[in-house]
Amino acid sequence: MIVSLEGKLVEAAPLSAVIEANGIGYEVFIPVTTAEKLPGIGQTARLHTLAVYREDSQTLYGFATREDRDFFRLLVEKVSGIGPKIALNIMSRMSVASLRTAIAHSDIALLSKCQGIGKKTAERLVIELRDKVFPGGIPAAAPSAEGTGTEGILVGGSSFQDALAALVTLGYKPPEADKALRKAQDKLGPDASTEALIKTALG
Structure with missing residues (x-):
């Protein structure tokens, strides 16, 4: 696995660069x-790289920092519907710091502005990456509005409560989210994970 590349x-x-190392020119996206x-x-350039292998191709992707490379890998490997091209579009529009903030606050509107990302894909991105970007949970209350009944819901509680908070943050009304999640829990069982509950509730 090629994890870094340094050369002229x-x-x-x-969206691409050619770096020459030991007489070989590497095209890097x-x-x-x-x-x-x-x-x-x-001049000398150094990139943190990820090689993506397909049956008919081998493509090298490069990033200024290891953090950027690792986030790209998460997008490509963990979010269904996002391939390398769309992942590059996302990271071309927003820095990793901005993406982490958008995921933390479930900012679907902002994520949807990235080329190739619709609302459903943005929702999947938040759901499938939140626990991986913030493995210890997000230590903040989910946003609440007057009359929503979401006060005090925290990310990091039970699987059902975590899923409820996530759906409310995505824009679902608490009663609708609760009903959908109870159906999902009946289908999956009481030990279902937060991610499984949300995916099943979203259908």
Whole structure:
């Protein structure tokens, strides 16, 4: 596995670069946020890389930081419906810090602005990455509005409560979310995980 690449930068574009190392030119696909940090042509560049293998291709993706590379891997490997091209689009529009904040606050509207991302995909991104980006849980109350009955719901409680908080944050009314989750729990059983409950409730 190629995890990093260092050499002379011979070509650069907003979404790709060619780095020459030991006489071999490597084409690397990069997000705009990484392209902005590249040195001048002819200078030494170093990228943290991820190789994606397909039956008919081998593609190298590069990033300015290890954190960016690891987040790209999460997008590609853990979120259904997001491939390398869409993941690059997402990371070209938003920094990893901004993406982490959007996931923490379930900012579906902001995530949906990324090219190739619709509301459903943005919801899946939040649901499937929240526990991986914040493995210890998000130590903050879910947003509540007057009359919603969500006061005091915290991310990090029981699986049912976590799922309820997540659905409310995604814009569902508490009664609707509660009904959908109870149906999901009846189907999956009392020991179902938060992620499984949410996926089943969303259908």
